[in-house]
Amino acid sequence: MRTDFIKMHGLGNDFVVLDARETALPAAMTPIIAAKLADRREGIGCDQLILLEPSDQADFTMRIFNHDGGEVGACGNAARAVGLLAGGDATIATAGGTIQTRANDAGIAVDMGEPRFDWEAIPLAYAMDTLSLPLAWHGLANPVAVNVGNPHVVFFVDEKDAVGLYSIGPDIENDPVFPERINVNVAKVLDRQTIKLQVWERGAGLTRACGTGACATAVAAMRRGLTDRDVTVHLPGGPLSIAWSDDNRITMTGPATEAFRGSFLWDDYA
The missing domain is CATH 3.10.310.10 (Diaminopimelate Epimerase; Chain A, domain 1)
Structure with missing residues (x-):
């Protein structure tokens, strides 16, 4: 079964985007599959793999897998790229919280939410001053x-x-x-x-x-x-x-670009 992808980047930070908002993937995404797709020699190649899925609380959900397959909570450049893909204005649920994108003359602006500074929210292994870590x-x-x-x-x-x-x-x-x-x-x-x-x-x-x-x-x-x-x-x-x-609240503004589209055989990476 062939699966479509979209290759995008924000200032050279590049992504493979899988859009499963309307058609589900052939099987669940795993860290192993994500790492194989991200591999620049034997896969499609990217810094992060982005998976878009339906959401009850937002326009859609964005899941983010780093190059090594680990899933993370946020990616600002990917948020701009996905905002571009969604037409500019979107509310996006992520593991790090709900964010909003909007189009403007400078590209895509993203409301990244509120920063957290408590040592437990970083998180750190033990309490210390996050304004100047004694390390x-x-x-x-x-x-x-x-x-x-x-x-x-x-x-x-x-x-x-x-x-x-x-x-x-x-x-x-x-x-x-x-x-x-x-x-x-x-x-x-x-x-x-x-x-x-x-x-x-x-x-x-x-x-x-x-x-x-x-x-x-x-x-x-x-x-x-x-x-x-x-x-x-x-x-x-x-x-x-x-x-x-x-x-x-933090607002980040910058460009995003769609590079190309393609497809791959799911079983080659599963």
């Missing part, structure tokens, strides 16, 4: 921790390009202090409206763009008083606009 790895120290639908730590440095995130990212991601692993962000604040960012994404590795990472980093900078409440975050794949409003 260090390979010269990176005292990050901010925040959950924006998935968990992040944010390090502010003088020169982000000098940080070997490819080699030290796995150590931080898999440290036992983070029971559900962690996304790792290394940022340089250029001025009160501009941040440069590099992200090691949990279960996916070094990525060209990470929407939730941009949100987490912007909020972390705002909490520390380093920036204003509306900033542009520059990632290797391009810029995202992040605003943290007085009602505590």
Whole structure:
């Protein structure tokens, strides 16, 4: 049985989207199948596999599987891509909470909800100050921790390009202090409206763009008083606009692109 897919990306962070809103998949999605489809040599290839399903509480449900097959609660770039697929305006249920998308002149804007800062919400293995964790790895120290639908730590440095995130990212991601692993962000604040960012994404590795990472980093900078409440975050794949409003909700705005469509034989990956 052939199954259709849509290949999309947000600033180079790419996705295989399976649309099961009207026609169910031949069988339940599993981490093994997701990882096989995400494989860039023997599968279709992507950073995340996105599964759209019906929802009683929203327009539809978005499930997110990282490159390694692990299911996660949020993906900002995928939310923009799926919002584009839905025609711009949509209410989407995710494991990290319900989000909303809308189309505007700058692309797709996503209401990412409210950030969480309590140590149990990150989660961390034990209580500590999430505004400045008393921890260090390979010269990176005292990050901010925040959950924006998935968990992040944010390090502010003088020169982000000098940080070997490819080699030290796995150590931080898999440290036992983070029971559900962690996304790792290394940022340089250029001025009160501009941040440069590099992200090691949990279960996916070094990525060209990470929407939730941009949100987490912007909020972390705002909490520390380093920036204003509306900033542009520059990632290797391009810029995202992040605003943290007085009602505590984060809005992320940026482009999304459909690359191509195709199909595959389900039994080849099951």
